[in-house]
Amino acid sequence: xxxxxxxxxxxxxxxxxxxxxxxxxxxxxxxxxxxxxxxxxxxxxxxxxxxxxxxxxxxxxxxxxxxxxxxxxxxxxxxxxxxxxxxxxxxxxxxxxxxxxxxxxxxxxxxxxxxxxxxxxxxxxxxxxxxxxxxxxxxxxxxxxxxxxxxxxxxxxxxxxxxxxxxxxxxxxxxxxxxxxxxxxxxxxxxxxxxxxxxxxxxxxxxxxxxxxxxxxxx
Numbered sequence: 001x002x003x004x005x006x007x008x009x010x011x012x013x014x015x016x017x018x019x020x021x022x023x024x025x026x027x028x029x030x031x032x033x034x035x036x037x038x039x040x041x042x043x044x045x046x047x048x049x050x051x052x053x054x055x056x057x058x059x060x061x062x063x064x065x066x067x068x069x070x071x072x073x074x075x076x077x078x079x080x081x082x083x084x085x086x087x088x089x090x091x092x093x094x095x096x097x098x099x100x101x102x103x104x105x106x107x108x109x110x111x112x113x114x115x116x117x118x119x120x121x122x123x124x125x126x127x128x129x130x131x132x133x134x135x136x137x138x139x140x141x142x143x144x145x146x147x148x149x150x151x152x153x154x155x156x157x158x159x160x161x162x163x164x165x166x167x168x169x170x171x172x173x174x175x176x177x178x179x180x181x182x183x184x185x186x187x188x189x190x191x192x193x194x195x196x197x198x199x200x201x202x203x204x205x206x207x208x209x210x211x212x213x214x215x216x217x218x219x
Contacts, residue, residue, distance in 0.1 A: 001039040011043040012053040015060035022066035022107075032064055032071045037078050040064075044083040051094045054087040058100035065107040072112045081108065081115075081122050088127045098131050099144040106148035116156045125152050125162055132171040142175045143184030150188060 004010045018036055021028045031037075044057045061080050064071050075081075088101045105124050109116045119125060128148045135141035149168055153160045176189040 001036075001043065005042070005046065008043075008047050008050055008053050011047065012050075012056040015040050015043065015053070015056040018060035019056075019063040021060075021063040025068060028064055028066075028068045028071055032068075032074050037061065037064055037071070037075050037080060041078050041080050041083045044087060048086065048090060051087075051091045051097050054091065055094070055097040055100045058084055058087065058097065058104040062100065062104040062107045065104065065110075067107075067110070069112065072108055072110075072115055075108055076115055076118055081105070081119055081124055085123055085127055088131075092130070092134055095135060095138055095141050098135060099141050102128055102131060102141075102144040102148040106144070106151040109148070109151040111154070113156060116152055116154075116159055119152060120159050120162060125149070125159060126166060128152065129163070129166045129168060129171065132168075132175060136175065136178060139179045139182040139185050142179065143182070143188050146172060146175065146185065146188030 001011055001014045018031055018040070021031055040057045040060050044054055047053045061075060061084065065075050084101050084104050087097060091097045105119055105128060109119055128145050131141060131145040132149075135145070149163060149172075153163050153168075172189045175185050179185040
């Protein structure tokens with residue numbers, strides 16, 4: 001990526017290759033230690049109008065962050081969140097880019113309170129919720145968005161409050177009603193942020209009422 005920084009297609013291919021790093025923790029660590037995250041973010045900044053490259057870049061960041069706490073911290077430090085959010089804003093209706101961006105934000109947030117807070121403070125949670133609104137007919141994108149929402153809310157009170165204000169309960173229910181047979185949508189919409197319950201849909205109540213989470217359970 002360093003030698004051919006002006007070649008968009010090569011940058012795209014390299015980022016795509018890194019998406020498979022999630023299956024190999026040693027490769028995740030080696031890639032990040034050698035500057036892969038910085039190179040991906042730099043490519044996103046050099047080619048901000050190339051949605052295919054941006055989608056591949058988000059996929060690569062997702063692969064580096066998956067189940068790897070050290071990489072999650074490193075990605076936060078290289079301003080990857082800002083790059084992902086910017087890409088989402090630039091191509092709101094690009095299904096593949098939004099899917100990969102949600103995957104990247106979800107993997108960055110998973111079990112990382114610092115990253116959960118950082119993503120929300122940079123507008124990431126709002127963007128993920130917007131995906132539920134703009135891609136309501138695409139179950140693949142919806143599943144990715146719902147998964148990211150869940151990762152951002154899990155055990156995080158402030159993000160749960162924000163999600164309630166953004167209408168996640170209604171959007172989750174609408175996604176499930178529109179795509180009841182889609183396994184990905186059903187799996188994500190039927191999770192609660194505490195990770196313990198199987199829900200018909202996430203129902204977020206006003207925190208001032210004294211209850212953050214409520215739910216209708218599956219029959």
